[in-house]
Amino acid sequence: MISRRRFLGGATGMWLVFRPGPTSAQEGAFLRPEQSPRQLFPGATEVQARTVPVTDELRQRIRAVLGRLPSYWELEYQIFTVKRDQTLLGFVVIVEEIGKHRPITFAAGINTDASVHDLAVLAYREAYGGEVREGRFLKQYQGKTLAAPLMPYRDIKNISGATLSVEATGRAARKAIAVLRATGDLP
16 A cells, blocks of 8 residues: 655654545445345345356346346346245345446345345445435335336435436346346246
């Protein structure tokens, strides 16, 4: 790590050390993918993880479900199957969508009826708009399906100064449902 020193002088002879850090207090990694199933489905007793490589065929199926291209194509999808005892609770899909300039990594908990159970931001890489991580914002996605627009000023309350991050959150929820339908996990 490169640091710069500055002598403040005076009787104390103090030095200040400046070290580069994150460009914003909003940036950061907040949750690891393997932690997300139990965060989003707290009653889970069993979690099975798998990685699905993205092929051209899978991309075509995802695009067909979405009706458009996503803003970002992953190389693979991490999908967690979540159960309570023998009962299937749902799935958690790790997806990324572009915020203003960089991808935001989401964990999307999806119910067996293809509705959003809950969302979490795993990594945020923008200088502004990190409020999309807050539970009070993410709560409004619960129960939403692909039939919902998931757009600010329509069915989602916007966050001032974070419109692109809010849009990315809606796209991530929709993409997670599309991935599960394209892989055959959901009808």
